Amino acid sequence: MARAATTSDAFNAVAEPRRREILEHLAGVELPVGDLVIRMRLEQPSVSKHLKVLRDVGLVRVRRNGRHMMYRTNAEEIRPLYEWTKTFERLWAHQLLRIKERAEEKEKALKSE
């Protein structure tokens, strides 16, 4: 079996750096394809193809305005990724706590010299 399609879910779709970049540009802002092409210095077909992947998984919404296709990020679809990563939060919090504890131990040791 080969790798899962980029359009199989949000996880696969955002694995591509240029697509994450697109989502950042379209966060809370509606933009036509041409603007992305200029800002990202990427060929128009490439931008359109990335946008198609993002559309397929619902990460962006489109609206036609004359000749322009206005895209914007649909953050709701990013949320599951947020929720998944968040389940590991306690782990890195633990690690930070242990680092803090060690730092305090060190300080204590210094004072008692």
Next chain:
Amino acid sequence: MARAATTSDAFNAVAEPRRREILEHLAGVELPVGDLVIRMRLEQPSVSKHLKVLRDVGLVRVRRNGRHMMYRTNAEEIRPLYEWTKTFERLWAHQLLRIKERAEEKEKALKSE
């Protein structure tokens, strides 16, 4: 150009569902490969190969214990994904707010009937 390697970064590594599953199993718990094989009902070579990808990007740590290789999730490497998704938080919060507002409008309209 083909798709970026699964080992190029954490984003690509966690795009694979079985690898996310592994990270969940190893969250805060050290386990040998054999345990993952049983729990995930996946062939041992597959598990080992997924573990290699996760090791390459630092998402898991290993320690040898006799014949057993003890793996555990290194949450620090998941944190960047969390931080990235978190930057979109305000957007879905907005959306929720708008949904709430609409609900209130509706209620208001019902009361004034």
Next chain:
DNA sequence: TTGACATATTCCCATATAGGAATGTATATT
């Protein structure tokens, strides 16, 4: 040393890209 056990690695192949180049489609303007 010889097995037995636990994992890693290699070889295989069908599949899915990402970008470049060329072309197709839809809409506005004159």
Next chain:
DNA sequence: AATATACATTCCTATATGGGAATATGTCAA
């Protein structure tokens, strides 16, 4: 209708899989 503008789609190719099968490596036990 004819042309220009804005995007989308198709064709192409080098590359990277993920799992199955077979094999290699490393460690413990007798």
